[in-house]
Amino acid sequence: MTLHDLQPACASVHGGPDTAGVPLWDFSTNSNACGPCSEAREAVQGAEATRYPDPAYTALRESLGAFHGVAPGRVVLAASASEFMHRITTLAALQGAVQAALPLHSYGDYAQAAQVRGLDVVRGTGVAAGLQWACEPSSPLGLADPAVRAWQLDGVARDGGLPDVLRVLDCAYAPLRLDPEGAWTGAPPAQLPSACWQLWTPNKALGLTGVRAAYAIAPAGSEEQVRTLVALAPSWPVGAHGVALLQAWVQPAVQQWLVYSLSTLREWKSRQQALCLDLGWAVHAGSLANYFCAQPASTALQNDLVALRAAGIKLRDATSFGLPGTVRLGVLAPAAQDALRLAWKAVASGRTIADQDSPADSGDAL
Known part of the structure; x- marks a missing residue:
């Protein structure tokens, strides 16, 4: 095995802050959104x-x-x-x-x-x-x-x-x-x-x-x-x-805080999954934890994720997990969920307008 052979294995993909800084609303990690524990x-x-x-x-x-x-x-x-x-x-x-x-x-x-x-x-x-x-x-x-x-x-x-x-x-x-x-x-x-x-x-x-x-x-x-x-x-x-x-x-006090936080996360998760369904996303069933996967209604997901990131929202692309076309979302508070709803609708609207204005659709010569 050569150093060249190792390069693909070392190209790790992570959630959280990136070269664009700290996301305003970060759905890309599975950190407890009720935290930090004081x-x-x-x-x-x-x-x-x-x-x-x-x-x-x-x-x-x-x-x-x-x-x-x-x-x-x-x-x-x-x-x-x-x-x-x-x-x-x-x-x-x-x-x-x-x-x-x-x-x-x-x-x-x-x-x-x-x-x-x-x-x-x-x-x-x-x-x-x-x-x-x-x-x-x-x-x-x-x-x-x-x-x-x-x-x-x-x-x-x-x-x-x-x-x-x-x-x-x-x-x-x-x-x-x-x-x-x-x-x-x-x-x-x-x-x-x-x-x-x-x-x-x-x-x-x-x-x-x-x-x-x-x-x-x-x-x-x-x-x-x-x-x-x-x-x-x-x-x-x-x-x-x-x-x-x-x-x-x-x-004990820290463990007590953690146990108490789970009831809040349950409520937030139910709301967030309902929001995704309302956006037309297919939600993978069966998640037991404070995160889940969904397939957004998009034919250009990579471009949409870039547009969301520019709007301050980061989702975790699940391609590196072997699930292309899918995102993993950590459960966040309702304010973050509402921001995701507005941003996604803006991205989807922009995509629709771009499709309508494309030369292929208008019949213009390339």
Whole structure:
């Protein structure tokens, strides 16, 4: 593999601010629109940034371990979820993995991390692979990941002489589930499979995505893998502000705020989906989280997204997820939704006028 071969894999697509700055109304990320959580923000603002954190993160790992009901030694700190995705993919490659199994539609860093380490990327469940990814609920569709049920049934297994399968469950959106059966209650849900790595990124749930900090819970009996992952990390992967965020994450007041915010997000989501339907968009059914996908009524979606961005509104083009012609929308407050309605109608009206004035339609010579 050459450097040239890696270029397409490194062309990541993200939501949030871009070269045009911060969108006035940003539907392109899945951050909790009720945030930021004031208690967590105050903790971050009050972080002691004049000195290094404890390099072993002793107190932090104890707090996170207690929150999840596991020994502190099973907690691995990470600079971000994306950083951990790359680090555990490196571990899989070191263990002899030759494949990475991904959900059909999924976050780009899973594939990027695999490709730059020479692993073949396969999509779908039930595939023999050295590294398997799942996301619960999934992104971008917000559905239950079918792999999770399979993992619950058979745990970590050996497959056809391959090295031990590394299974990683991305729990980024577990705290933002809005369905009554699986809604967050202030503690990690017991129904998540334990015989896999669980990757947690609280910054989305707390509305503080600019603070890059994450952690993973190792499955029982993974002491050697934990030691290797710690050895693969740089010194102090999480800075003082990230430590403050993660310490705040486990506080009862912060969890109470999060649980309370979910009822508001449910109301906003229902209103936003109705708005999309009113605009003539096809809304993908079944989303369990604070985001969903829709197919706008447009034959020139890329141009329309550019026009919306110029009007201060950003949607997440889902082409990079394998869903061309589709956008993912994080749930925002009614004021943002109303702005989207007005902007889309203006864009659609402009498109109609342009079509009527085009030479092909008027019969003028080209």
